[in-house]
Amino acid sequence: MKKRIFFLALACAMLFSVIAACGESETPATRDFVQPPAGNWDTPYDTPVRILAVAPEGSNWYFAEGDSVNNNPWTRLYKDVLNIEVEFEWTTVDGYAERLNAAIVAGNLPDVFALPYSDVDPRLFGELQSAGLLLDLTDALAQYASPRIRNHQVVDPLTIQGYTVNGRIYGIPRYYYGQIDQPWHMWVRKDWYEAEGSPEIKTVADLENLAKAFMANHGAAYGIAVDENLQWLFRTAPMFDAYVGNIHNNEYFWRDDGTGRLKPGIAFPEFQTALENWARWYADGLISPEFMLMEEWGRGKEDLLSGRVGIQCWWQWWGWYSGPDIVAQQNEDAYFIPLNLPHTSGSRPANGQVFYPNIGVIVASAEFNNPAALMKVISLLDHMMFSPDTPMTMDDLAEYIEEGREHAMTAAFQVIDPQADMIQYKHVLHALETGDTSELFTAGMMFKYNDSRAWIDNKEPHGLGAFLQMGFNGSAYARSQHLFDNNWIMRTAMWGPPPAEFAQAGSTGDIIMEEVMQIIMGNKPASDWPSILEQWYAQGGQIKEDAVNQHFR
Amino acid sequence: MGSGVDLKGTPASPGVRIKKERYFSGGGRIIRRFGREWPLHILIVPAFIVTAIFSYGPMYGLIMAFQDFSPVRGFSGSPWVGLENFRWLFDQPQFTRTIYNTLFISIAKIVIGTLAAISFSILLNEIRISFFKRFFQTVVYIPNFISWIIMAGVLSTILASDGLVNAFLGIFGIERVPFLSDPSIFPWTMIWTDVWKTFGFGTVVYLATITSIDPEIYESAVVDGAGKLRQIFFITIPMMGPIIVLMATLALGNVLNAGFDQIYNLYSPVVYSTGDVIDTYLFRLGFQNARFSLAGAVGLMRSVVSMILMSLSLFFAYKVANYKIF
Numbered sequence: 001m002k003k004r005i006f007f008l009a010l011a012c013a014m015l016f017s018v019i020a021a022c023g024e025s026e027t028p029a030t031r032d033f034v035q036p037p038a039g040n041w042d043t044p045y046d047t048p049v050r051i052l053a054v055a056p057e058g059s060n061w062y063f064a065e066g067d068s069v070n071n072n073p074w075t076r077l078y079k080d081v082l083n084i085e086v087e088f089e090w091t092t093v094d095g096y097a098e099r100l101n102a103a104i105v106a107g108n109l110p111d112v113f114a115l116p117y118s119d120v121d122p123r124l125f126g127e128l129q130s131a132g133l134l135l136d137l138t139d140a141l142a143q144y145a146s147p148r149i150r151n152h153q154v155v156d157p158l159t160i161q162g163y164t165v166n167g168r169i170y171g172i173p174r175y176y177y178g179q180i181d182q183p184w185h186m187w188v189r190k191d192w193y194e195a196e197g198s199p200e201i202k203t204v205a206d207l208e209n210l211a212k213a214f215m216a217n218h219g220a221a222y223g224i225a226v227d228e229n230l231q232w233l234f235r236t237a238p239m240f241d242a243y244v245g246n247i248h249n250n251e252y253f254w255r256d257d258g259t260g261r262l263k264p265g266i267a268f269p270e271f272q273t274a275l276e277n278w279a280r281w282y283a284d285g286l287i288s289p290e291f292m293l294m295e296e297w298g299r300g301k302e303d304l305l306s307g308r309v310g311i312q313c314w315w316q317w318w319g320w321y322s323g324p325d326i327v328a329q330q331n332e333d334a335y336f337i338p339l340n341l342p343h344t345s346g347s348r349p350a351n352g353q354v355f356y357p358n359i360g361v362i363v364a365s366a367e368f369n370n371p372a373a374l375m376k377v378i379s380l381l382d383h384m385m386f387s388p389d390t391p392m393t394m395d396d397l398a399e400y401i402e403e404g405r406e407h408a409m410t411a412a413f414q415v416i417d418p419q420a421d422m423i424q425y426k427h428v429l430h431a432l433e434t435g436d437t438s439e440l441f442t443a444g445m446m447f448k449y450n451d452s453r454a455w456i457d458n459k460e461p462h463g464l465g466a467f468l469q470m471g472f473n474g475s476a477y478a479r480s481q482h483l484f485d486n487n488w489i490m491r492t493a494m495w496g497p498p499p500a501e502f503a504q505a506g507s508t509g510d511i512i513m514e515e516v517m518q519i520i521m522g523n524k525p526a527s528d529w530p531s532i533l534e535q536w537y538a539q540g541g542q543i544k545e546d547a548v549n550q551h552f553r
Numbered sequence: 554m555g556s557g558v559d560l561k562g563t564p565a566s567p568g569v570r571i572k573k574e575r576y577f578s579g580g581g582r583i584i585r586r587f588g589r590e591w592p593l594h595i596l597i598v599p600a601f602i603v604t605a606i607f608s609y610g611p612m613y614g615l616i617m618a619f620q621d622f623s624p625v626r627g628f629s630g631s632p633w634v635g636l637e638n639f640r641w642l643f644d645q646p647q648f649t650r651t652i653y654n655t656l657f658i659s660i661a662k663i664v665i666g667t668l669a670a671i672s673f674s675i676l677l678n679e680i681r682i683s684f685f686k687r688f689f690q691t692v693v694y695i696p697n698f699i700s701w702i703i704m705a706g707v708l709s710t711i712l713a714s715d716g717l718v719n720a721f722l723g724i725f726g727i728e729r730v731p732f733l734s735d736p737s738i739f740p741w742t743m744i745w746t747d748v749w750k751t752f753g754f755g756t757v758v759y760l761a762t763i764t765s766i767d768p769e770i771y772e773s774a775v776v777d778g779a780g781k782l783r784q785i786f787f788i789t790i791p792m793m794g795p796i797i798v799l800m801a802t803l804a805l806g807n808v809l810n811a812g813f814d815q816i817y818n819l820y821s822p823v824v825y826s827t828g829d830v831i832d833t834y835l836f837r838l839g840f841q842n843a844r845f846s847l848a849g850a851v852g853l854m855r856s857v858v859s860m861i862l863m864s865l866s867l868f869f870a871y872k873v874a875n876y877k878i879f
Contacts, residue, residue, distance in 0.1 A: 101624035121843040127625040221715070228821055289714045292734055292821035299709070503844065507647050510837065513822035521734070521823060539645070 029085040031111065036372035041146040041379040044083040049373045051086050053112045054100070055410040056119055058091030073400050074410075077384075082376050088410075097121065109133060109365040112374055114174065114411040116360040122497030125163065125361060129170045135364040138169045140371035146379035148387060149415060156418050159358045162496035171361035172378065174414065178421035180316075180480045183352025183489070184235040185338035187318050189310035191331065192218045201339050203346040204239050204277065207311070211286050214310040223286035225312035227300045228293060230516060233278060235313045238350035239341050240277060242270040243490055247509045250502060251355055254493040254548050262493050262549050264541070266512060267533060275519050275526040282520050292517055304336075305329050312336065316469050316476035323464030332459050338468065338476040340483065351490040352483040356497075362412065377413045386417040388441040397443045424448060425470040425477040432456070432471055494552050501547035505540025512536065618849040631846075638850035647825070648834060648851075654740070655830040659811040661744045663804045667797065669748050670755025675785055677756065678763045690760065694753035701750075705818030708746055709733060739824040747812055755800060762796045763789060798870045806863035809855045831855060 029050035037043045063072050069088050078084045089110050092099055097120045103109060115125055128134050141150065152175055153160050163171035186207065196213050199206065211223025226233045234244045244265040245251030252264030265271060281287045288309070294300035303309050305326050314321065318336055326334050340349035364374055384390055384400065417423075420442075428448045431437045440446050452471030455463030463471075470477040483489055515532045518524045537545070587594065613628070618638055620631040642648045673693065680686040696704070711717040712732040719729050732742045766789065774784050813832035820828045831851060839848025871877055 104624045105627050123843075124625070127623055131625045133625065289731070290709075290734065292823045293709050293713075293819075298706075506641075506645050507834075507838065510647055510822065510825065514825045517821070517823040 031369060033369040034373075036144060036370075036376075041144055041376055042081060042383070044081060045373070046083070048079075049084050049370050051084060051112055051368075051370070051373055051377065052089050052110050053086060053410070053412040054089050054103070054110045055091040055412045056093065056096035056114060056116050057410055058093055061091075074381075077400070078377055078380065081380060082373070084373050084377060086377065086413075088412075091410075104128070104133075109367070111368040111370075112362065112364050112412050114360050114362050115171070116174075116411060117358060117497065118360075120360075123500045123503060125171060125363065125497065126500050128363070129165055133366050134170045135366050135368050135371055136168045136170060137172060137364060137371055137374075138167075140375050141169055141172065144372040144375035144379075146383060148382055148417070149375070149379050152415070152418055158495045159418075162358070163361050171363045172415055173358050174360045174362060174411065175416045175418040176357035176359055177416055178419055178423075179354050179357060179489075180422045180425065180477055180484065182354040182357055183480045183483055184313050184315060184341070185476055185479050186236075186341050187312045187314050187336035187338050189214070189218075190335055190337045191333040192220075192310045193337070194333075201342050203342050204344050206346075207239075207342050208281070208284075208286065211311050215285070218310065219307060220310050221303070221308040222288045223309065223311060224281065225300060225304060225309045226287050226291040226294065227296050228291070229296070230513065231296075232300075232313050233287075233291075233520075235353070236341065237265070237271065237274045238353055238490070239343055240270055240274040241344070241350075242268060242274040243351075243353055243492075244271065245353065245355055245492075247512050250494075250498045250509075250544070251492070252494075252544070253353065253355070253490075254552065255490070256493065260553070262553055263545060264548075266536070267545075272526055272529045275516065275529060278520050279522055279526055283522060287520070291520075301325075307334075310336075313341070316480065317465060318476070319468035320465035323468065324461035327459075327461045327464065335464055335468070337474060338479050340479050348486070349483065349488060351488045352480060354489055354491040356492060356495050358496075359416070360411065362415065374413070378415050381413050382415055382417065385414075385444070386420055386442055390441065397446070400443070420444065421470075421477065422481075425475075425481070428452065428466075428470050429473075429475075429478075494548050496552065498544075499547040499551045501550075502544055505543045508536055508540045508544065511539060615849060615853050617846050618853045620846055622846040622849070624845075634846075638846050639854065642847060642850060642854075647829065650826065651829050651831050651834045654827060655809055655811045655832075658740050658743055658816075658828075658830060659808045661740075662747050662812070663801065663808070665744060666748045666752050666755060667801060667804070669752040670759055671790070671793065671797065673752065674756045674759035674763060675789060677760055678789075679781075690753075690757065692753075693756055696750040697753050699750070701812075701814035701818055704746075704750060705815065709819060712742065733819060734821070734823055736824045736827040739820070739828045743812065743816055743819070743828065747815055758796065758800065759793060762793050766792045798873075802863070802866040802870050805866040806859055808862055809859050 029048035031050050031052065034045055034047050034049050037045055058069065061069065063069075067073075069091060070086075075086050078086050090099065096116070100113065100120065115122075125134075149172075152173075156175065159173045159175060160169060163169060163173060186201070188201075188210065192214050193210070195218070196210065199210060201207050201210060208223070211220075214220040215223055224236075229246065229248060231246045234246070237244050242265060243253040243255065245253055252266060254262045254264055255268075257263045257268070278287070282289075282291075288294065288303070290299075294303065301322060304312060304322050307330060312318075316338070318338070323335050326336075343350040362374075362378065364371055368374075384397075390397070424442065424445050427439050427441070427445050431440055431445075431449050432452055437449065440449055448466040448470060451463040451466035453463070454460040455467040456471065467475070469475055472478070511532070515524065515528075519526050519528070533541075616628060617631070619633060619635060620628070621634050621637075622628070622631045626632075677686060677689060680689070713719070714729050714731065718732070722728075722730060730738065732738055770788055770792075771784055774788055779787065809831060811830040811832065813830070813836070816828060816830055817833050817836065820833065835848055835851045838844050838851070
């Protein structure tokens, strides 16, 4: 009897709590079509509108006590400013593509979702569009997005073409932080470099001599860091006028061969020259004999931190990658500083490589009824993060972007200003040089400035990232800007996701990786490269080249 | 029931009557037993459902091996391509070599691993001080519990050109051995490190078998003048026969699984020629390149071959050693 009374009481309690929860929402939002309000992008809806989204994030989100993924400063902002309720059906960092595929197979697409370039098969956009599962966003973009969002098409007219079919736009590119973040630099260990008299590195021979000096005088086990994916090595190719990126991402770096035909970087004779030099580096001990086991975040990084190597070709964000760790493990001058890649001629730096930088696309289900609401949310986020007209104080902004919370501004809605870092770099450097912070108008600027100051004034290791990226005249962005100012830039012709035809090609990446490693290790001569290239073409390279020429020439 | 009258009610011959009596009385027994034991049968239902959902249900997905599958079109909408995926696979030189690599590495692991475990268990059995016996047994068993992710990190460090092993070899003037970067050495590195990691498990099993052998048999052999070696070859090993057959049979069913975790964490493109196995190739092809149908084709082929090998090994185990698992 007691049990029955207990269960009855429990059932009543549950019923009351459900009724109470239902009562919290004054006016329930709807997913049905709602006439968008007349006026600017920031005019709120009269009737609450609901958007159901999914996001490739989550595990790194931080929420204040009582907040959650569906109730945080950002979701409250959408509601307060636009009367739009954003609800995340699910968010996940790992396995986003698999979960999205499962939703697609089950016919259970969310209203809005992102197709991140790094996680999701880039061919998926084309398949969804041709199957009629994506909403045409052309009119909504033209009518309800902010002028800033629409202006991205003017700044970079090519990227949105990748998501335009028969003149209709089916996806809003998420863009990138600026092409200034694309060129890689030669990062050298500062204390060793200065101990060697900070020699000017103008030629490849200069670089090799510096590497040998690090080995002879500073205990480096080898000269130049190379990782298992060969990406660190391939990014040194511009020194020899060769161009190639991450083979696994199909970054073959396509360019005109002079006859109007687009060819991959590996098919140009300069690549064989690069191979010969890399094989010489290996034979001379400049490359670790275990390079094929060097993981970017594992042994490869450990060797940098433990002082086994002092030169690495890498991204502009090296200061975040290894800065605080190396300062903690070595000394406060042991961090690496960026230099432009030298060029065989010695007369100028090597060209900076620019790959297709777009990080993904925002799409909507064909059954989604309120694309205007999507444009409004996208515009609001952009306004908050990148606009000089954000009517918020630094303290207000901090509410939204304090440690970790900025990520709650999700990829499902975030479009990045493709000039963001170029503008940010100039404003932050100006503020650091003059002390005048009045022109720091975005949250990003504020953080980069504060972090740089933290390193300059107090040697706080967390500030190294921003400092090395943009905080002084020799920063990575300063080096990149020098390349852009002089037009020492080479852009890939494949300015878009890999064409669908790439799926028909075989394991072309495997062939390149295996054979390049054999040549570097001296197991095969570099002169074998033309026959290896024939093999690459026979096993799918031709399909890729034809597809690139069909879509991007 | 059991009245000697057939189903139509006409008298039956005595022989027929007996058969029907057995039938009905047997059925009755089953029904009566079920009546008594139904709670136990209910207990097995969840396991049955789980197996059906998670082991048999997903087999439906194997049809993608015969389709040009796309998640957008789904199983019902993806076009059928017959055996095209299999033909494409066998056209790839990389795939055909992975079959050889898989078989070589896998069979070598089974053979050497079995011999190592048998030998060590026999040696261990000869230790008379039980502390040392347990100590060595534990020592060889512990690596079995360490994941290949961690083990790969340890191995890549101690097998490095300036690692512990090469430093040790250097003491004797032996040149540096590229354990993980020389295509001719890499498969053997995989085989021996796997044997080292896993033979402890086999040792425990074989040791348990040896200890269950009747000591009187050894005593009789000693009386007949048999020395230690003769006892091992003519008593211990023959008595271990059924278990060796069982272990080898179970291992044979896994022959196309050369050890994905181990190889994926230790290999590199430079050793693809001898170290790339079906699973690692499948992973690169299916997951990194999103070619689901091809991955499905390889998976199906692997399962079919494994099933055939398992059936053959069961057949030969019965024929040769008169040993039945099922």
